[in-house]
Amino acid sequence: MPAVMFAKIADWGRSQSLWPMTFGLACCAIEMMATGASRYDVARFGAELFRSSPRQSDLMIVSGRVSQKMAPVVRHLYDQMPHPKWVIAMGDCASCGGIFNNYAIVQGVDKVIPVDVYVPGCPPRPEALIDGIIKLQKKIAAEGSKEGER
Amino acid sequence: MAVRLTEEQNLVLNMGPQHPSTHGVLRLVLELDGEIVVNCKPVIGYLHTGFEKTYETKTYYQGVTLTDRMDYLAPLSNNLGYALAIEALLDVEIPPRATVARVLLAELTRLASHLVSVGSHAMDLGAMSVFLYCFRERERILDVFEMCSGQRMMTSYIRPGGLAQDLPPGFEEAVRAILEVMPARIDEYEALLTKNDIWRDRTVGIGTLLLDDAIRLGVTGPSLRASGGDFDLRRDRPYCGYEEYDFQVIVGSRGDVYERYLMRIREMRESVKIVRQALDRLPGGSHITSDRKVAFPPRSELATSMEALIHHFKLATEGFRVPAGEVYTSIESPRGELGVYLIADGSSKPYRLHVRAPSFANMQALPVLARGGLVADLVAIIGSLDPIFGEVDR
Amino acid sequence: MTDQAATEPTQVEPDPVLVRVREEFGEQVLDSAVEHDQPTFVVDRADLLRLAAFLRDDPELRFIRMSDLCGADFLDVEQQLNRRARFEVVYHLHSFDLKRWVRLRVPLDEDDAVVPSLTGLWPAANWFEREAYDLFGIRFAGHPDLTRILMPDDWEGRPLRKDYQPPREPHEWSFNPEEWQQAVQRGS
Numbered sequence A: 001m002p003a004v005m006f007a008k009i010a011d012w013g014r015s016q017s018l019w020p021m022t023f024g025l026a027c028c029a030i031e032m033m034a035t036g037a038s039r040y041d042v043a044r045f046g047a048e049l050f051r052s053s054p055r056q057s058d059l060m061i062v063s064g065r066v067s068q069k070m071a072p073v074v075r076h077l078y079d080q081m082p083h084p085k086w087v088i089a090m091g092d093c094a095s096c097g098g099i100f101n102n103y104a105i106v107q108g109v110d111k112v113i114p115v116d117v118y119v120p121g122c123p124p125r126p127e128a129l130i131d132g133i134i135k136l137q138k139k140i141a142a143e144g145s146k147e148g149e150r
Numbered sequence B: 001m002a003v004r005l006t007e008e009q010n011l012v013l014n015m016g017p018q019h020p021s022t023h024g025v026l027r028l029v030l031e032l033d034g035e036i037v038v039n040c041k042p043v044i045g046y047l048h049t050g051f052e053k054t055y056e057t058k059t060y061y062q063g064v065t066l067t068d069r070m071d072y073l074a075p076l077s078n079n080l081g082y083a084l085a086i087e088a089l090l091d092v093e094i095p096p097r098a099t100v101a102r103v104l105l106a107e108l109t110r111l112a113s114h115l116v117s118v119g120s121h122a123m124d125l126g127a128m129s130v131f132l133y134c135f136r137e138r139e140r141i142l143d144v145f146e147m148c149s150g151q152r153m154m155t156s157y158i159r160p161g162g163l164a165q166d167l168p169p170g171f172e173e174a175v176r177a178i179l180e181v182m183p184a185r186i187d188e189y190e191a192l193l194t195k196n197d198i199w200r201d202r203t204v205g206i207g208t209l210l211l212d213d214a215i216r217l218g219v220t221g222p223s224l225r226a227s228g229g230d231f232d233l234r235r236d237r238p239y240c241g242y243e244e245y246d247f248q249v250i251v252g253s254r255g256d257v258y259e260r261y262l263m264r265i266r267e268m269r270e271s272v273k274i275v276r277q278a279l280d281r282l283p284g285g286s287h288i289t290s291d292r293k294v295a296f297p298p299r300s301e302l303a304t305s306m307e308a309l310i311h312h313f314k315l316a317t318e319g320f321r322v323p324a325g326e327v328y329t330s331i332e333s334p335r336g337e338l339g340v341y342l343i344a345d346g347s348s349k350p351y352r353l354h355v356r357a358p359s360f361a362n363m364q365a366l367p368v369l370a371r372g373g374l375v376a377d378l379v380a381i382i383g384s385l386d387p388i389f390g391e392v393d394r
Numbered sequence C: 001m002t003d004q005a006a007t008e009p010t011q012v013e014p015d016p017v018l019v020r021v022r023e024e025f026g027e028q029v030l031d032s033a034v035e036h037d038q039p040t041f042v043v044d045r046a047d048l049l050r051l052a053a054f055l056r057d058d059p060e061l062r063f064i065r066m067s068d069l070c071g072a073d074f075l076d077v078e079q080q081l082n083r084r085a086r087f088e089v090v091y092h093l094h095s096f097d098l099k100r101w102v103r104l105r106v107p108l109d110e111d112d113a114v115v116p117s118l119t120g121l122w123p124a125a126n127w128f129e130r131e132a133y134d135l136f137g138i139r140f141a142g143h144p145d146l147t148r149i150l151m152p153d154d155w156e157g158r159p160l161r162k163d164y165q166p167p168r169e170p171h172e173w174s175f176n177p178e179e180w181q182q183a184v185q186r187g188s
Helices: A002-016 A027-036 A071-080 A091-096 A126-143 B051-055 B060-067 B075-090 B096-124 B128-149 B171-193 B197-203 B211-216 B222-226 B257-280 B306-317 B358-363 B366-370 B375-385 B389-393 C016-028 C045-057 C125-136 C177-186
Strands: A059-063 A086-090 A117-119 B011-015 B027-033 B036-043 B325-333 B336-344 B350-356 C029-035 C038-043 C065-073 C087-095 C100-108 C114-116 C139-141
Touching: A002 A126, A027 A059, A027 A086, A027 A091, A027 A126, A027 B096, A027 B128, A059 A071, A059 A091, A086 A091, A086 A126, A091 A117, A117 A126, B027 B375, B036 B366, B036 B375, B051 B060, B051 B350, B060 B075, B060 B350, B075 B096, B075 B325, B075 B336, B075 B350, B096 B128, B096 B171, B096 B257, B096 B375, B128 B171, B171 B257, B197 B257, B197 B375, B211 B222, B222 B257, B222 B336, B257 B375, B325 C029, B325 C038, B325 C065, B325 C100, B336 B358, B336 C065, B336 C087, B350 B358, B350 C065, B358 B375, B358 B389, B358 C125, B366 B375, C016 C029, C016 C038, C016 C045, C038 C045, C045 C087, C045 C100, C045 C114, C065 C125, C100 C114, C125 C139
Parallel strands: A059 A086, A086 A117, C038 C100, C114 C139
Antiparallel strands: B011 B027, B027 B036, B325 B336, B336 B350, C029 C038, C065 C087, C087 C100
16 A cells, blocks of 8 residues: 555656757747746746756657658657656657658657657747656656656 | 966857857857957857748749748748848739738838847846737737638748738737837837846947947947948838838947847837727738739639639749749848748749848848857847847758 | 840949959950849859859958859750850859859759869858758769768659659669668768
8 A cells, every 4th residue: 555655746746847859959949948938937837947968857849840860769769768768759750740841840749659649730939848747747646657667 | 487288278258059049050169268258159050941942943823821920020021031032023913902001011011020028138138027928919919810721830821923811800809909019119118128237237338249240240220220330111112112111220328238239129119000000001902912824813703604614723832933034022021021032933932042130141240249158148138139040040 | 145245234334343344354254244243254164163262262242151052954045035045054153242142053964963062162051062062963073072962862853853753663762771870881
């Protein structure tokens, strides 16, 4: 019993203090910056610090289109993140390739890394990204962090 | 007698493509002697999207949505460059209301872009507050864009022929509200940075670009003007009636990071002036050309005129045709000369559309500027060149 | 675009840039025209360097800035669009004095798509030429580092060619940290 309760509290703690990695690729990155800025202020939701190093972050917000050259780098960065980790595919390009159905863009970052929450939009409004983060928080609280499963 | 036990070698360090200060997906292979950069090789292409190939498969009207995503900090600028290239070949008359509105929106975009540029440059060097203040103003400008087009960033609002829709009611009040606060806010940013000793220590004398090098490397925009290049397409090759506006082209002389920062700050003030003039002279009238072979007829006509219905159908399915020819038009985007080279073949899709991205050329100056400086200076230099990788890699 | 002498719509005087270039190069300019205030010269690649240097250094012209350089592929439409070969490299040079651009076009055959590099005249040409090489396969003789710039180094095919077929299977990515480290050591 205490172990389960402790796990639940730990998961709650993790969900309320998700630290994203600064992984802005394209236009969605600007909206991600706006989400972190003063009007939308994602710090209210626990994402206080955007860590630059994947080793110190637990959330990767793939914001922008993933090109063929960038795909192995995305995978490498994902592998460098320690468990537990989550991924939000922000925007249409990260979710499904977006408006670029061509030779250069990977049709969705879920072809490279597992994704937890997809946030549609081109780019999604900051409120939409915050909605995605809150959904992820609920998902973590409901499912736990599934350590060692990925 | 000393015995050399170790061999000295320069350190080869990889910076990026994921890095907080590279302003996007830039990879730099640095050769370092301690902290000093001996050589710096940029590797780009991490955001290559195949825009030019995609344009060839979309009609001219559909292509507007793609243009926003290249230089994604100044989407309306891209829209404008694209529209001007097509209109040069189409030879349509753009109504005055659309022309003045285009200037207004282009300058608001320049303002928004410089705000992010100065803000993120400052944040890279440690001044977090400037970033938050700049984004506060930018949100107000994005509110205006959202009011016009429904989208904050990727507005696709400037289309070949004019504007996508007429300016909404409340537009003038919103822009005047921005103009009321803006010059004072720019003073705020200057108060935080311009005479700040720490800022000056990190930027004065760093990354000096000589004018000759700048011209030979193809650098344009604030970076060229900071080195003394008196060249601004709005004045030297005016488009959209820029010759009728009273504004100054800001030219510096020292060519270092500090000077490039000052260029952007002063250009923001000039943009505010131009927006005010454009708003004052905004005429009434139509927002798009009346040539029905190019622009959609107004909805009210569709119920009564068969011809309007046919035009609408043709435009929606096939798109308008551009007579065969080629043209190179360029505008002054916030980063420099944004050129569009269009080869049209008489059909409704471009045969070849090449975009000359200012950041692509500006980035070639990076190895020249970085050599001999510290790694910390590299961060300042990249921020001052203000590259946007959507347009570098296209 | 015309094949004959330059079009002069309603001007009384012929275009000064056109006159100056014809004075100096005469027959070596294959085509010339002025449209939208932009003179265009079509030259053979053997004359490219000389013409570009002339445009840059002549005191009356002073096209000292290279604005743009790109490739174009006219597969199957050479007749329709009045082009002399499948590929063309298009250069745009800019003069601060004249406040104008000039366009140079060099036609290249499909199996011999090599053209002299202009990096000696303008360092700005460096990345533009690499991009044309990457996306079209046009080679630039004398370029200091002609490698792919936008596509991954191991990509096959030239994406912007009209007959390019994207790979049917998704690109097999493999990430080998040792290879990455070795590439960093090589400086590439």
